[in-house]
Amino acid sequence: RYGYFGKDKPEVVKLLFCNVSGCLTDGQIYMSANGEEMVSINTRDQAGIEMLKKGDVEVILIEKDSITEALAAKLSKRMSCELLHNMDDKLKKVQELMEEKRLEWKEVAYLGNDEPDINCLELAGLSAVPLDAPTVALNQAKYICRNAAGHGAVREFAEHILLLKKKARSQMEQDRIGRNNF
Amino acid sequence: RYGYFGKDKPEVVKLLFCNVSGCLTDGQIYMSANGEEMVSINTRDQAGIEMLKKGDVEVILIEKDSITEALAAKLSKRMSCELLHNMDDKLKKVQELMEEKRLEWKEVAYLGNDEPDINCLELAGLSAVPLDAPTVALNQAKYICRNAAGHGAVREFAEHILLLKKKARSQMEQDRIGRNNF
Amino acid sequence: RYGYFGKDKPEVVKLLFCNVSGCLTDGQIYMSANGEEMVSINTRDQAGIEMLKKGDVEVILIEKDSITEALAAKLSKRMSCELLHNMDDKLKKVQELMEEKRLEWKEVAYLGNDEPDINCLELAGLSAVPLDAPTVALNQAKYICRNAAGHGAVREFAEHILLLKKKARSQMEQDRIGRNNF
């Protein structure tokens, strides 16, 4: 009757999938007639990714095709994160990776922003969209960031994930004490 | 007395004319002393253009002269859209194209943002301006986007066009059923 | 007792002095380790400058030293406007130019944004600051734009100047009719 005898442990996120264009960046692509395309990221979001890694949450960046392979490689290196390019069918690729890593949806967080993300937004244990995401994505997210894409949304979701992890751990600890003292 | 006997079918947009500077871009031109000029587009707007094409709406980008011919060509390729440069008299060029494609104004949507657009904004079956357009254009548009130029206005108008198309089709279907069942 | 017998004609602006950094641009200077510095302007503001020229208002861009001489030259050419660089003592230079052009303060409009502009903001017949100007300049301007620097403030002030010109002309016309009919 007391504690969590035989129940699943509260879900704790172990992996975050994070869109590049429209989540890590604000979706702006800067271009000139002959020069390379340019995007921007925010150091606050970079700090958020570092916080997650320190908190034992792996971060994998995902991207369909809005940026070139070369720019994707640069971003991957800059953020010290794996980056999966050409994600045509996000759900399929995400599920393959989850199987490989033996993870369940409740252990996965997902930050997306548009139509190709809605399946993952619905299935992931934790999911979020930046404040300025199109309606189709806003409707599927479990958490809507107060910050816009490329300007703090990743950081905000990172803090949210870590706060929930902390709460889950403290709950587990409380339950353990409860069991021992009973 | 019932249904649409002999009436025109509800208008369905087949072509969108979309300004580049101040609609697809936010109007910012980045420049250095000797380098090429740079503009930015948003992946969300690019997704909106792709949605229109999938929904059988052709998209033609138009531009007066704020960007160079070379940059216009780059944008055209990037967005996979025809782009008409040096549109001095927009109304005249738009009407020529409409004749060529045998389209009426009610089948045309127009996204503009300033004084040279007001004739087309008034005549087009559907017309819109970004939230931050000058007053002279705001006054003529049938729809004012909640999103600013270069940051989602194109996407928002695309969704608006497709929603109306869907409604019109469903109305036509209902009328057909109505006629058949009568 | 009726009309404007012997009075000065209502003031009509013939010249606009417009700051570059913080008025025509948003004040952002983009820089890399070895590359050229970059700024941005908005096509809406460029259209505002063209409107003024068509309305017989000369536009002179002024700049202290936030951008290089080479970038200033590029901007001058891009906007088709004279640009005065290294304006250390803005009041003195502006007054010299006014004498040269035989203009009085009531014929001069001034768009500024910071401490070095406050004398001119106070003396000019019409004066304005962008919405986001520092308080010291906001306090001296006769008109505070609803648009921010580099994102429509020049356009807005141009429309304001042209509207007042139109009003002044219509007043003069009315007075002339009044005198003739009396």
Add this chain to the structure above:
Amino acid sequence: RYGYFGKDKPEVVKLLFCNVSGCLTDGQIYMSANGEEMVSINTRDQAGIEMLKKGDVEVILIEKDSITEALAAKLSKRMSCELLHNMDDKLKKVQELMEEKRLEWKEVAYLGNDEPDINCLELAGLSAVPLDAPTVALNQAKYICRNAAGHGAVREFAEHILLLKKKARSQMEQDRIGRNNF
């Protein structure tokens, strides 16, 4: 019983430590596949730094590692300020510098924006964060700017520091007069 017999003189700030990424810049890092990284500063903030120097407040820029050493050097030169790079332990480095310059915390102002700044934000006589700083830093600052990072926060804090300096001086002057007249 009157005046400040034997009391400390009111604190007057002599040195400002100011973060680069997220305070002087808005934290955005612009990047292309092969080009140099780019950041932006605002001329309004540059003017704020110049105001501080004229008001006898030294300004030292500090940075952990979000920008390269070469870009840091460029910024240092552009702002005519010393810039300390690779500030891993900000508190330690700041305290070493304070000892070297024989300054106490009440003579030091600090503009920070994230977790590595919270010790200094708490200890400095005056401390501030930009409007858009993460919560962890907002909670420790004595002053929260109404302006965002890279868009006026430095200027606003500079004005705040100089206003308090002016007040402190006028108080000291009043006390001196009070003592002399007694």
